[in-house]
Amino acid sequence: MSFEQLFRDYWWLIFPIGGMLMGVFGMFSHHHHRTETLRILKSYADQGKEPPAFLLDALKTDEDRAMDHAFGRGRYRHRHGGWGGVVTFAALAVGFGYFGYQAGGNASPVFSALGMAFGVAAAALFVLRLFSLMFGPKPRHDDDKRYDRVDD
Amino acid sequence: MTDLFRQYWWLIFPVMAMVYGLVQMILRSSYEKKKLELMKSYLDRGQPVPDALRRNNHF
Structure with missing residues (x-):
């Protein structure tokens, strides 16, 4: 009984x-x-050959790429504007909040707490998205053709 | 046992953070060692070290 109760109380720890x-x-x-x-790269160096550029490119961090490519031209930009996170978190917040509200006082407060946490996360992501829309880089018309670019 | 877990379940988070940091440190040191070895093999041959290796590419 105790293990089942424990699982009931802490199942959300799985996530x-x-x-x-x-x-x-x-x-x-x-x-x-x-x-x-x-x-x-070492095997190229041992043979005295020049390594291909994409191998050296693979060593870069995303931060390097963001600094290397002029603003807004990187390969790692969000392809659909990054609204997916806002939508997901808002949906989770609504779902958990509704469940917590429905269950009322006789359920564990975990649902309300999760709903509130996801709600705060969704609001923060929304504000960040708004900021990047207002001040961030504008998408280029040829963005979708540039993903295979390798440059230093 | 279950009482202990009920009281201290939140310890999972700081302990996992420590484990995460430790794993990251170990992996980083192994990577840096291999990187230095590669740089050494460039220098031994008298070739210039590629710019990508000079960078501090932590993750």
Whole structure:
């Protein structure tokens, strides 16, 4: 009984813990990618050859890319404007908030708390989006043709 | 046991943050070591080190 009750009370911990595991996994695979790139570069260097530009490009961080490419021309811009996060978080906030409101006082306050947290996140993302719309780079008409660009 | 978990479940977050930081430190040091080795192999051959390797490419 106690384990079932524990699961009932803390099932939502699955999501943050899953997110953490995904983060750690992402870190490992990123590290694997970068060290493999170094290994290939080393084999080019050992043969005395000039490595291809895209291998060197793979070592850059996203920050480097953002600084290298003139403002608003990077490959890593949000392709549909970044409204997806706002919509997702707002939907989660509404869902959890509604559930918390429906259940009233006899449910755990977790739903209301989650709804409030997602609501704050959605509002913050919305404000950030508005800022980047007002002051950010304008999309270029040929943006969709530029994803395979490699330049230093 | 369950009482302990009920009282201290929030410790998952700081502990995981520490684990995350530790893993990141270990991976970064291994990457930097390999990068230095590659730079050394360029220098041993008398070739210039590519600009992409000179960067401080942390993630």
